Amino acid sequence: MKASIRKRNQLCRKEPDFDLKEQIAGIVDSLAAAYVQDDPLANVGDRPLPSRAEVIKILEDVKEVVYPGYFGEWSVDRINYKYYLGAKMNEIYEGFAIQTAKSLRHECTGAHELCDRCMRRGREATITFMKKLPAVRELLRGDVAAAMENDPAADRVEEVIFSYPGVNAITVYRIAHELWLQKIPILPRIMTEYAHTVTGIDIHPGARIGRSFFIDHGTGVVIGETCVIGNNVKIYQGVTLGALSLPRDDGGRLVKGTKRHPTVEDDVTIYSGATILGGDTRIGAGSVVGGNVWLTGSIPAGTKVVIDPPRLQYRDNRVEVRPAVIDFQI
Numbered sequence: 001m002k003a004s005i006r007k008r009n010q011l012c013r014k015e016p017d018f019d020l021k022e023q024i025a026g027i028v029d030s031l032a033a034a035y036v037q038d039d040p041l042a043n044v045g046d047r048p049l050p051s052r053a054e055v056i057k058i059l060e061d062v063k064e065v066v067y068p069g070y071f072g073e074w075s076v077d078r079i080n081y082k083y084y085l086g087a088k089m090n091e092i093y094e095g096f097a098i099q100t101a102k103s104l105r106h107e108c109t110g111a112h113e114l115c116d117r118c119m120r121r122g123r124e125a126t127i128t129f130m131k132k133l134p135a136v137r138e139l140l141r142g143d144v145a146a147a148m149e150n151d152p153a154a155d156r157v158e159e160v161i162f163s164y165p166g167v168n169a170i171t172v173y174r175i176a177h178e179l180w181l182q183k184i185p186i187l188p189r190i191m192t193e194y195a196h197t198v199t200g201i202d203i204h205p206g207a208r209i210g211r212s213f214f215i216d217h218g219t220g221v222v223i224g225e226t227c228v229i230g231n232n233v234k235i236y237q238g239v240t241l242g243a244l245s246l247p248r249d250d251g252g253r254l255v256k257g258t259k260r261h262p263t264v265e266d267d268v269t270i271y272s273g274a275t276i277l278g279g280d281t282r283i284g285a286g287s288v289v290g291g292n293v294w295l296t297g298s299i300p301a302g303t304k305v306v307i308d309p310p311r312l313q314y315r316d317n318r319v320e321v322r323p324a325v326i327d328f329q330i
Contacts, residue, residue: 050102055190058095062175064088066137070161089130096126100179103186125182132178139211143170146214150234165199166215176205209233210266217272224261226279233264236272236291244278244296265301 035042043049064072065088074084101122105115147160147167154160160167172195176188188205196202200219203209207223210231215221217237223229227241243260259279266285270276273292276283283289284301293305312320 048102048105050099050186050190052190052194054095055099055187056194058092058099059172059175059191059194061088061092061095062133063171065092065133066140066171066175067161070158093123093126093130096129097122099187100125100184103184125179125184128182129178136174136178139174140167140171142212143167143174143214146212146232146234147216150214151216164218165201166218169195169199169201169203169215169218169221170209170213173203173205173207173209177207177209180205207261226259227261228263230264230266230268230285232267233270234268235270238273239270240275240277242275242277 060071064070064074065085068081068085069076072088074088076084097119099122101118104121104125105118144157144160144167147164148154148157151160154164172191176191179191180188192203192205201215201221203221203223204225204227206225207227207229209223209227209229210233212232213229214234215236216234220238221235222240222242224242226243229241241262241264246258246260247255249255261279262276262281262283264270264276264283265287268283268285268287268289270283270289271291271293274289274295275293276289276295278296280298281296282298283295284299284303286301287299287303288305289295289299290304290306293307295305299305314320
């Protein structure tokens with residue numbers, strides 16, 4: 001055994017010498033040379049950007065205010081809740097004002113630092129956002145109630161708030177949407193893409209979603225930027241409310257700024273795997289769209305849409321057509 005170790009050590013000593021630190025220095029030089037001024041992948045110099053980690057932390061703080069007593073480390077009771085709320089709102093204000101100012105900084109002509117104008121705009125935008133929180137809570141009250149009403153597996157409100165990915169994604173969307181309405185850049189997308197990472201539900205903060213919105217199961221749901229959704233809408237996992245192929249201008253660039261995603265009117269149910277595309281597509285009120293349906297055109301109110309029933313062909317060449325199912329329940 002000892003002889004084997006000695007032989008191995010002798011072989012190791014015969015390996016050529018490498019100065020690994022010199023190799024690392026060469027790699028550093030190569031990378032540094034690539035950090036040119038117009039490199040979009042590099043933010044080098046005095047150009048402050050929002051902190052993704054800080055924005056997510058503030059988002060979680062806002063969720064503590066929206067659902068007091070559910071999240072965070074505070075024990076909220078009838079005696080201390082106003083103190084808790086005041087402390088938390090001040091913390092949100094301080095952090096959000098800075099992150100919002102950083103997101104607005106690049107719109108400030110010639111500014112590479114956070115100037116007084118950027119900070120003032122950040123503080124004003126934060127106060128405007130905070131004033132919207134009571135209305136956001138009222139919308140979320142309807143969303144949680146919709147989950148309780150429409151999911152037979154929902155036993156209690158606490159379960160829905162703590163564990164339902166649909167409620168989590170909708171909560172983040174409602175918060176981010178208020179920032180989107182103020183035309184605050186970067187922060188809304190950080191929030192909704194964070195929710196996308198956590199829940200598998202992709203809701204663009206620019207979408208317009210009405211009251212009592214319910215997403216069941218949720219994984220794989222996609223709701224595009226210009227989508228308009230009415231009140232009391234239910235959708236299930238794997239639903240895509242997306243865009244058709246977009247036209248390009250003479251320079252080959254995508255034409256933006258148009259309505260690209262569908263409109264879903266009140267009281268619509270869309271079952272799992274359905275794909276609905278196009279800015280001119282409208283799903284009429286009270287309609288039901290079955291699982292795996294593909295729609296690129298409008299349907300009138302009160303319509304039930306299903307795919308053709310499957311054909312089963314057996315080895316003896318018998319063919320059986322299964323009946324279409326119209327009444328859905330998951």
